[in-house]
Amino acid sequence: MAAEPIGHLDRHHHKTELIQQLLNAFQHDFPLSATPYADIADKLGITEQAVIDLLTQLKQQNILSRVGAVFRPNRVGASTLAAMAVPEHRLEEVADIISSYPAVNHNYEREHHFNLWFVATAENAEHLDSILNDMEKKTAIRILSLPMEKDYHIDLGFPLQLIQGGHHD
Amino acid sequence: MTAIQLAMTETYEIDAIDRQIIAATQRGLPLSNQPYHDVAKQLNLDVKDVLLRMQNMQDKGIIRRIGVIPNHYKLGYKSNGMSVWNIPEEKISELGQLVGSLDFVSHCYQRPRFLPEWPYNLFAMVHGKTHDEVIAKVDVIASLLGNNNRGHEILFSTKILKKTGLRIG
Structure with missing residues (x-):
């Protein structure tokens, strides 16, 4: 690093700072306006094209999942968090079966007796039940369905710290 | 969110055009x-x-937020711990709000117990760059809950098997 010209390091640091600003300041309150990227550009003091280019680049690098709405669970259709205790030797097979359902949008292996956790969503509660029943039949493993009863989190996104020792709020 | 907005959230139904926009x-x-x-x-x-319909869905709580959605994993937040807590019924509303207000908690839900094998009724998702960072944050929650914590565990994810945005039919 010592051989790098200082100007290059400055530019790199500046870019990281810009990315951090962009990712932290606009996790909520993304403008609902005709030209949202131009509005963001104004706030960051860069051009609209620079905002679009940066987001496109972050998207290509998979640092950005998407720009868009986060829907409140259980508002659009019915959903549940489900858990299964899968014998170790069947984990891959059962996980593949569960993931193959289009109704499943998250599926995680976790370190616990209940080692497979997934979120299933359907357009209504009856359809969701029939999907879970079908999964139980296919896998011969009982499913714990733990639907959300109350949401206590006020979702404003998640603060990221990309710069070592940088400001974080 | 005001009490009036919350009451409206309970009754608001999206229509076919809202669904198309989603x-x-x-x-x-x-x-x-x-x-x-x-x-x-x-x-x-x-x-x-x-724009009007998206604003309306946001006001009614169907859309939680509109924003840039980073890929936390890609940004180095590689550890995600699902902390689960056994909280007395009469205390869960108050303590759920307390835990849900912590900035390192990205989701905080009340869910049903599944006795005898699943005694936990409060779920708080904690993200960190390392397991130790997640454990330290969970310790903060434990000390806030004190005697009202009748038992807790952290379920670390070992594998993301599927992760997609919400899909509706």
Whole structure:
């Protein structure tokens, strides 16, 4: 690093700072306006094209999942968090079966007796039940369905710290 | 969110056009100069209608937020611990709000117990760059809960088997 010209390091640091600003300041309150990227550009003091280019680049690098709405669970259709205790030797097979359902949008292996956790969503509660029943039949493993009863989190996104020792709020 | 807004959230039903807008935007808004115009054009709607309906869904709590959604994993937040807590019924509302207000908690839900094998009724998702960082944050929650914590565990994810945005039919 010592051989790098200082100007290059400055530019790199500046870019990281810009990315951090962009990712932290606009996790909520993304403008609902005709030209949202131009509005963001104004706030960051860069051009609209620079905002679009940066987001496109972050998207290509998979640092950005998407720009868009986060829907409140259980508002659009019915959903549940489900858990299964899968014998170790069947984990891959059962996980593949569960993931193959289009109704499943998250599926995680976790370190616990209940080692497979997934979120299933359907357009209504009856359809969701029939999907879970079908999964139980296919896998011969009982499913714990733990639907959300109350949401206590006020979702404003998640603060990221990309710069070592940088400001974080 | 005010009590009135909460009451409205309970009764608001989205219609077919809202559903179309959700379906068209759930994978992300286009990274173009006028992204909402593009969505409107695709759906044969007026852009004013798209903006109004998205604002309305946000006011009613169907949309939690609109923003840039980073890929936390790619940014180094590789450890995600699902902390689960056994909290007395009479205390859960108060303590759920307390835990849900912590900035390192990204989701905080009350869910049903599944006795005898699942005694936990409060779920708080904690993200960190390392397991130790997650454990330290969970310790903070434990000390806030004190005697009202009748037992807790952290379920670390070992594998993401599937992760997609919300999809509706």
